Amino acid sequence: MKIALITIGTELLNGARTDTNAAWMGQKVISAGGVIEWHMTVSDDKEAIVNALDAVPQSIHTVLCTGGLGPTHDDITPTVLYDYFDAKPEFDKSYWTLLTEKFAARGRTIPESNRNQAMKPDKGETIPNPVGSARGLHFTNNHYDCFAMPGVPAEMKAMMSGTILPWVASKSKVKHHISVMRTTGIMESALYEKIDSIIKNYPKVQVAFLPRFTGVDLRISSNDEADFKDLIDQISPAINKYHFGGDGVGLEDAVGDLLIQRNKTIATAESCTGGLIGDRFTNVSGSSAYYKGGIVAYSNDVKENILGVKKETLRFFGAVSEETALEMAKGVRQKLKTDIGISTTGIAGPTGGTGEKPVGLIYVGLSFDGGEKAYKFTFTPSRITNKLMTSQAALNITRLFLLNES
């Protein structure tokens, strides 16, 4: 089922608020067999709302609206919709009584400004609101069914789950299959080249590439269950090295699972990432089972006095060097008595680069029972991006190390 979405709110256009509703709704309707094909954002303005309602393509027969149902003066959505669908508001005495009682139960008198929330259309329906006082509205004309909900995320979600998604599911014929494969350590273009020839054989399956600085997500979707499963089976071995998890799984979750499976503990020695890897490890509930802690060795003093990096190493090779990364990883592993030590040192930028050691030059060190390894990267001019990419590289090095351990 094709669906149009109209989000109403001046605060969305002027950037005072980020629209998080649209993505939530876009995901949810898919599982109910729908798909949002058209989306307009308009201000709290009669003409703008009417223009959007007029502009819905003829191929679409379901319209969802959010926003502008509250009690304040700029909430004009109901007025516009009653007019547009040629309906009259009637005072709903039983709902007004219910609202009055709700307020009374909290020791308050209901403000007269809430009176408009007790109106219901003579032609059309109201949508129950399990978590607030403004009910939704459902109108029909000879083009589409239109559902209007508040913009408050909790109220919109309650109406979607309680009324609209079941309605979409009851009307839609198809069952949609969807899966996300998250990858890291490979660029979008290289990933594309690896699986392009496979994707081409499955025209009924859609594959979207979603690149981030930390990796590329593949979003695979189809109405054809057999092709959907086949494509995933074909792709999987080709991207095995890079594929670390599905929807909502962070690389820190995947590494955490491997550490538990392999019964290993880990510690971090962070210079250029400043604590970000520890932060990511500890975002995972239960991480205390394998993550013991770390040293943020931002100054050379800390590298030398706490991690035990040799004064000569720092003097001859510098803090940003393979040698320092190796000694940091080894030092933290010994100091914190863990199975694995992982370290980072680099020029995060934007300043501090030299001809020999430019901004973005990063070393990651890995220490384990049996030796040390160092890895060199050249990332970007951006400090925050360098930190993020370095943390991802360090986690991925740990992941690949654990996968090769038997």
Place this chain on the structure above:
Amino acid sequence: MKIALITIGTELLNGARTDTNAAWMGQKVISAGGVIEWHMTVSDDKEAIVNALDAVPQSIHTVLCTGGLGPTHDDITPTVLYDYFDAKPEFDKSYWTLLTEKFAARGRTIPESNRNQAMKPDKGETIPNPVGSARGLHFTNNHYDCFAMPGVPAEMKAMMSGTILPWVASKSKVKHHISVMRTTGIMESALYEKIDSIIKNYPKVQVAFLPRFTGVDLRISSNDEADFKDLIDQISPAINKYHFGGDGVGLEDAVGDLLIQRNKTIATAESCTGGLIGDRFTNVSGSSAYYKGGIVAYSNDVKENILGVKKETLRFFGAVSEETALEMAKGVRQKLKTDIGISTTGIAGPTGGTGEKPVGLIYVGLSFDGGEKAYKFTFTPSRITNKLMTSQAALNITRLFLLNES
């Protein structure tokens, strides 16, 4: 200047990605004298993009597009735009050479699929991309100027700041004044009560309250420069204790500035925040001047053996206690030889809470030349939110301590 925004990306409609670009752009164009009046989100589909380009209202003469400029098969924006604006792509040999060299500098061979990023229009212009390889496009027809940018936020922002916002500012006639005052340590309702009576005297100035878990931003805007300045002058003393900076300033920036002014150094001892405070300190360029590093003491072993928290303290009071927080802060200050030590310990959740020590119970410790202090908080059931709120509380405690130091 009225502006239309077309965001292109199937992943925005199906909810695989939340559109954070629109709000950022909506805010930024206002300072340049523009306002987004019309916004459509469309899929990576030729017909959908063309329909949106056709649907731009006649009253609008500037169109911004984001998304679909990457190298993969679903990035069709350039193809559609060349066609729509009747332009031909020409191979830009000098840019291809530049791209090839960029890849080579990172030790990689450029994939052939990047070749389309080296095209430029015969009629129209390219927009420089300071942070990525896909350049933007600028076309003109007899209705509007159309600027196309990548959907990757960092690349879009760089093009907006470098090329498009200056263009908007040069073309727009009104001057809009806008200022953000960031606060922390006070709830929205309490902040509102503090300044409500002042705001009421300035009907020509708009004040929006934007609450986050880490504080409330005030967004003040007006076309009336005198009233705009007056209101800010009136509000400032009333919120001085909470107000740490303006737009784009993080609390870690404000604390960093104070540490430099006071000529103090700091170290972190993090348990429940796991490295997040160190990560935030080191997000600031130049932070090595005052941030020496820290200990992520996630396990009790690290608290005891590296930070020197007494075995009896851990046994009698527990790791989550005022006493442990105090010893952690003192320990890291002594170990890293800094002026200030700041520590965190708490039950981040969602599991691990008890009747006596529920999820969200957090202690922050502060150690300085002259003593130690501990602060107790009770935050939320959410792990990530608890970590974030704890890092904010620790930074704010440091800020208030430095403000009282003379």
